[in-house]
Amino acid sequence: MTKSEYLTEYDGIVKTMQMYIDGSKQGKSELMRPAFHPDASFFGYAGEQLATGTKFLFDWIDKNGPAPKIEPRVVSVDILDSIAVVRLEVAGWSGNLAGSDVRMSDLFTLLKMPGGWKIIQKAFHWHA
Amino acid sequence: MPERNTPQRTLESWKQIAAYLDRSERTVRRWEASEGLPVHRREHEKQDTVFAYRHEIEAWSRLRTRCPGETLSDEAESLPQLKPAANAYLAEHDAITRTMHCYIAGARAGDGELMRPAFHPSATISGYCQGVEYSGSVEHVFQWVTANGPAPNINPRFARIEIIESIAVVHLEVQHWSGKLAGANARASDVFTLLKCNGEWKITHKLFHWHDQ
Numbered sequence: 001m002t003k004s005e006y007l008t009e010y011d012g013i014v015k016t017m018q019m020y021i022d023g024s025k026q027g028k029s030e031l032m033r034p035a036f037h038p039d040a041s042f043f044g045y046a047g048e049q050l051a052t053g054t055k056f057l058f059d060w061i062d063k064n065g066p067a068p069k070i071e072p073r074v075v076s077v078d079i080l081d082s083i084a085v086v087r088l089e090v091a092g093w094s095g096n097l098a099g100s101d102v103r104m105s106d107l108f109t110l111l112k113m114p115g116g117w118k119i120i121q122k123a124f125h126w127h128a
Numbered sequence: 129m130p131e132r133n134t135p136q137r138t139l140e141s142w143k144q145i146a147a148y149l150d151r152s153e154r155t156v157r158r159w160e161a162s163e164g165l166p167v168h169r170r171e172h173e174k175q176d177t178v179f180a181y182r183h184e185i186e187a188w189s190r191l192r193t194r195c196p197g198e199t200l201s202d203e204a205e206s207l208p209q210l211k212p213a214a215n216a217y218l219a220e221h222d223a224i225t226r227t228m229h230c231y232i233a234g235a236r237a238g239d240g241e242l243m244r245p246a247f248h249p250s251a252t253i254s255g256y257c258q259g260v261e262y263s264g265s266v267e268h269v270f271q272w273v274t275a276n277g278p279a280p281n282i283n284p285r286f287a288r289i290e291i292i293e294s295i296a297v298v299h300l301e302v303q304h305w306s307g308k309l310a311g312a313n314a315r316a317s318d319v320f321t322l323l324k325c326n327g328e329w330k331i332t333h334k335l336f337h338w339h340d341q
Binding site for chain 1: 250
């Protein structure tokens with residue numbers, strides 16, 4: 001991958017991640033749905049409860065509502081040809097379900113599709 | 129027919145596992161940490177107990193790669209054991225490596241069932257194979273590995289292991305893939321996401337990229 005190819009892919013990945021961030025901030029799953037692959041999966045523990053499936057995530061985002069003060073940080077982006085890993089750290093989560101000032105660490109894996117980079121899995125750790 | 133004692137299917141302690149392999153307890157503990165010896169844990173309130181299945185130990189023993197450094201095992205035995213509490217990160221790292229070795233052992237043997245314990249039951253896979261995107265159940269991996277058959281020369285390298293409390297990502301680079309489906313001398317980059325479930329690290333997703341030859 002040349003440097004300009006790398007930057008093109010990097011920008012594509014960040015664009016996809018921004019949809020996730022916008023949906024989280026506004027509490028609207030419809031904004032983030034296009035970022036996800038139709039077969040995407042979702043995994044992590046919400047307290048003692050194992051949460052799985054993107055339906056759980058989208059319902060959670062809608063019920064949680066706006067989280068205007070989230071501070072997302074893209075900690076790493078690793079690209080291996082057609083696949084990529086993004087680590088996102090989000091501080092300042094709030095909302096109906098999140099409570100206030102919660103921190104979340106996310107690992108996203110992405111797949112390069114004809115229509116751009118799509119999230120194929122989100123794994124999260126909720127810092128209690 | 130002469131009556132035969134049915135051998136016990138499980139080994140119920142480090143002592144029994146060590147005796148079965150004719151090695152010291154310290155050696156078999158080290159093999160678990162560094163070489164993927166398949167040891168399971170039962171969670172109890174105060175202290176976990178270990179057990180192992182004979183058939184898994186035998187399968188591992190058959191497949192175990194003999195490293196040139198093997199004769200140095202006496203020296204390795206004199207190394208101090210890790211104190212789990214003081215090395216929490218290393219303990220998690222080792223546990224993740226064990227799970228990955230279970231995957232590698234299955235890939236090497238061409239036995240999908242051998243790697244099944246490494247995966248979460250709802251695990252999925254995604255990636256491109258010969259230009260065609262595939263996303264679906266991990267069952268496809270088990271079927272593929274079994275149909276592919278043994279790949280004795282695979283050379284797996286852990287390019288990265290990143291742990292965030294209950295989740296982790298492992299980037300595995302595998303060279304010298306071979307077999308009925310892989311062809312000869314293929315290279316794959318895999319990204320695994322893992323989740324710590326009930327004290328055990330399980331793969332929830334495998335993302336793969338086959339490199340053009």
